[in-house]
Amino acid sequence: MNGLMMSGKLLISSLIVHADRHHGDTEIVSRRVEGDIHRYTYRDCHRRARQLANVLTELGVKDGERVATLAWNGYRHLELYYAISGMGAVMHTINPRLHPEQVAYIANHAEDQYLFFDLTFLPTIKLMAAHCNTTKAFIAMTDRAHMPQDTGIDNLLCYEDLMDAASDDYSWPTFDEETASALCYTSGTTGNPKGVLYSHRSTLLHTYAAALPDTLNCSARDVILPVVPMFHVNAWGLPYVACMVGAKLVFPGAGMDGKSIHELLETEQVTLAAGVPTIWQGLLNYMETNDLKFSTMTRTVIGGSACPPAMLRKFQEVFGVHVLHAWGMTELSPLGTVCAFKSKLLKNSPEERYAVQAKQGRAVFGVDMKIVDEDGHELPWDGKSSGKLMVRGPWVVSHYYRSENEAELEMDADGHGWFPTGDIANIDADGYLQITDRDKDVIKSGGEWIGSIDLENIAMAHPAVFMAACIAVKHPKWDERPLLVV
Incomplete structure (x- = not known):
């Protein structure tokens, strides 16, 4: 017997529709590569995403085709997030810090039809454009006044020119929620970069889980600054989370130095920021040198590598910012664990709590994990036994893109598939994960x-x-x- 409930599809377009309808006047603030600060609202973003969907349709983009970006965190990149996936195509973010040959390899492997890029990355485009076999045109994410001259790229288009010619009269299509939505490449284990192909369903479930109180604890009262790049596992899902809860979004663009980040944190009254330890080290150094404080930021998400204990203490003891230590992978969309306290741990001494915070945290609902020995036998959660970390869940990769015949998962005795992360870890009795090493073969x-x-x-x-x-x-x-x- 089935339940008698409506069956709504979990589609990425529903996020921007919701943000427009219920948080339409909430701001999105971006530091642009052109040098200025850009402001508009979720309602504006939704309107321009619809225009962009019409642009892509006019360019001939079909369902399931890949459209690539080489861009910083900014409002145009956000429009691409929603327009490409929302129309049924696949949003493919490429890491611009890879070698141009690697970028070209990834674009060819994905068979990208178009590539949108920020002007910062024009040198990379010049080097790799002739080697992109399927890419029909390159679109500079700027206006006519800032378009580069004499680039040598014949098929170069202007983003704002295309937008000016497009109508915002567009209705988001409804399709199977298992449809592919976005593609990110990871270096994987060995060989060439490997594509992780997310679905609308996996992305929506990940977004729900990421916003939970014991995960990133996001709400409409937040102002979120994703310093983690939108080309790095979709900025850890924050562009989706912010739309879901109606939080104000602040994008840093290419301004990754301590001064630029601190200015945005203060002027935009940011409450939550997310990034890797080295970025925060630069910020803390700048603040200490200039005797500065945070006036609104209450917490930061730190991932990408282990948060140094000294940084954790400085954030919390000197600046009053709670640290959420997190772990994940491109293959996990990316969130796997977040280090939020259980109530009984709040009674522990500060030193005991810091020892817990140094770990990568507890599994987010939707992610199951275990550690196994060399023979695949599960090890106890005693905080001492170390083994290979295995994960599974509805936003965990099952196969890499265009490698469907390869067995990416390891099967247990009950026939369940587990993804081998390549990490060596232990898990304590309360479920807190601690990564200790990488597999020697990875x-x-x-x-x-x-x-x-x-x-x-x-x-x-x-x-x-x-x-x-x-x-x-x-x-x-x-x-x-x-x-x-x-």
Whole structure:
């Protein structure tokens, strides 16, 4: 017997429709690559997303086709998030800090039909445009006044020119919620980058879970600043979460230095910010040097690599900002665990609580996890037994894109599939995960781990130094694909 309830599809377009209808006057603030601060509302965003859907339709984009972006966090990127997925195509965010050859490989593997880019990344586009076999045109995300001249790119279009010619009369289609919505590439374990293809259903479920009190605890009273890039696992889902709860969004653009971030935090009265440790180290150094404080920020989400204990203490003891230590992967959409306290731990001493906060946290509802030994036998949750970390859930990858014949999952005795994360970890009796190492056979790059170097953190804090210092090398276990190392 089935229940007698309406069957509404879990579609990404429903998020921007909801934000427009119920939070239409809430602001979205962006620091643009053109240098100024841009302001508009969720209602404006929805209108322009509909215009953009008409642009994509006019360009001939079909259901399921991939449309790529090479862009910072900003309002135009947000419009692409909703227009591409909302019309039934696949939003493909590409990490612009990869080598141009890697960017071209990813674009070709995804068979991207169009590529939208911020002007910052024009040099990359120039290098890789001729090698993109399926890309029909490149769209500069700017207006006519800022369009570059003599680029040598024949099929270069202007974002605002296309928008000016488009109507906002568009109705979001309804389709199966298992339809692909977005595509992110990870360096995976070995070989070339691997695509993780999200669905509308997986994204909506992840968004619900991310907003929960013991996850990121988001509401319409929040002002959210995602410093984590929108090209890095969809900014940890925050562009979706903000629409769902009606929070004000603040986008930093390319301004990743401490001064630029602090200015936005204060002028826009940010309550929640999310990013990697190196970005926050730059911010804290700037604030200490200039004797500054936070006036509104109450919590920060730190992930991408382990939060140093000294940073955790400084945020909480010196600046009064609660740290949410999180862990996840591109393959997990990305949230897997968040370190929120259980009530009984609030009675513990400060030192005992800090010891818990240094861990990666408890599983978010929807994610199941276990640790196993070399033979696949599950190990006890005693905080001491270390093994391979395995996960499963409705927003965990089952296969990589265009590798459907490969067995990505490991099956247990009951026939259930588990995704091997490549992490070595232990779990304590209260369910708190602690990552201790990487599997010796796993080598990662482009935002994860190569040895003990976290490239994404370095690149986020010092992009110019990072790009200048990068050299191409060959690794014997990498199938001759160039890596970027510092």
